[in-house]
Amino acid sequence: MAQRSTPPDGAAVEVAPAGRLCAPAALRNAEPLTALLAEHAPPEGEALELASGTGQHIAQFAKAFPGLTWQPSELDPARLASIAAWTDGMTNMRAAITLDATAQGWGAKQGAFDLILTVNLLHLIDAPAAQTLIHEAARALKPRGRLIIYGPFLRGGRTISRGDAQFHASLTAADPRIGYKDDFDVVDWLHAAQLTLLDLVEMPANNLAFIAERGS
Numbered sequence: 388m389a390q391r392s393t394p395p396d397g398a399a400v401e402v403a404p405a406g407r408l409c410a411p412a413a414l415r416n417a418e419p420l421t422a423l424l425a426e427h428a429p430p431e432g433e434a435l436e437l438a439s440g441t442g443q444h445i446a447q448f449a450k451a452f453p454g455l456t457w458q459p460s461e462l463d464p465a466r467l468a469s470i471a472a473w474t475d476g477m478t479n480m481r482a483a484i485t486l487d488a489t490a491q492g493w494g495a496k497q498g499a500f501d502l503i504l505t506v507n508l509l510h511l512i513d514a515p516a517a518q519t520l521i522h523e524a525a526r527a528l529k530p531r532g533r534l535i536i537y538g539p540f541l542r543g544g545r546t547i548s549r550g551d552a553q554f555h556a557s558l559t560a561a562d563p564r565i566g567y568k569d570d571f572d573v574v575d576w577l578h579a580a581q582l583t584l585l586d587l588v589e590m591p592a593n594n595l596a597f598i599a600e601r602g603s
């Protein structure tokens with residue numbers, strides 16, 4: 388198995404033009420994520436990204452999938468500014484919004500989406516917050532809308548490489564409530580939110596992508 392060496396929140400550096408942050412982890416997984424979306428994203432409609440980070444992913448996705456109108460969201464003001472810098476002038480891009488993906492009730496307040504995507508967030512929040520995120524995302528989806536969750540996960544309660552074990556341990560040492568979630572738990576949480584798991588995709592560097600759909 389590949390060894391994981393990603394820092395907990397991908398140390399981002401500023402790149403030109405001014406204001407754009409660039410995270411090495413986001414550079415590494417941008418192409419595999421674009422290929423994943425090519426297979427599993429709806430061709431058109433409204434797409435929401437939760438925890439857009441630097442904004443480099445959503446800028447790439449908006450170029451690759453022009454039939455979708457993209458809504459970035461984040462909590463961190465510095466990253467909201469970076470998202471604005473990356474997405475400035477893109478026609479199929481909405482202005483980034485401040486959104487706590489773990490807050491109760493956001494799903495009913497935001498518009499209805501054909502796609503909701505979150506990349507590398509679940510291991511940084513606790514299990515109740517992850518369940519709330521999934522519940523609210525399910526509420527924010529249109530009928531047949533899709534939720535895609537990507538990141539590192541335990542497999543049947545275990546890490547699958549020494550690098551993953553070290554990364555998971557570093558997260559739980561910083562905060563015992565966070566760290567990798569178990570793949571079986573995530574499937575249970577998706578089902579509890581009335582979502583159907585369509586596919587579970589093995590991604591590079593030991594990551595997983597859950598592809599779930601709301602009923603019609």
Ligand SMILES: C[S@@+](CC[C@H](N)C(=O)[O-])C[C@H]1O[C@@H](n2cnc3c(N)ncnc32)[C@H](O)[C@@H]1O
Nearest residue numbers: 396413438439440462463486487488489506507
């Ligand atoms: C590891 S980074 C991933 C960023 C981006 N998705 C990527 O893959 O490059 C985690 C991001 O989640 C954001 N974040 C943390 N807690 C959040 C929450 N409760 N709601 C929304 N965003 C959150 C952080 O500000 C950070 O930008």
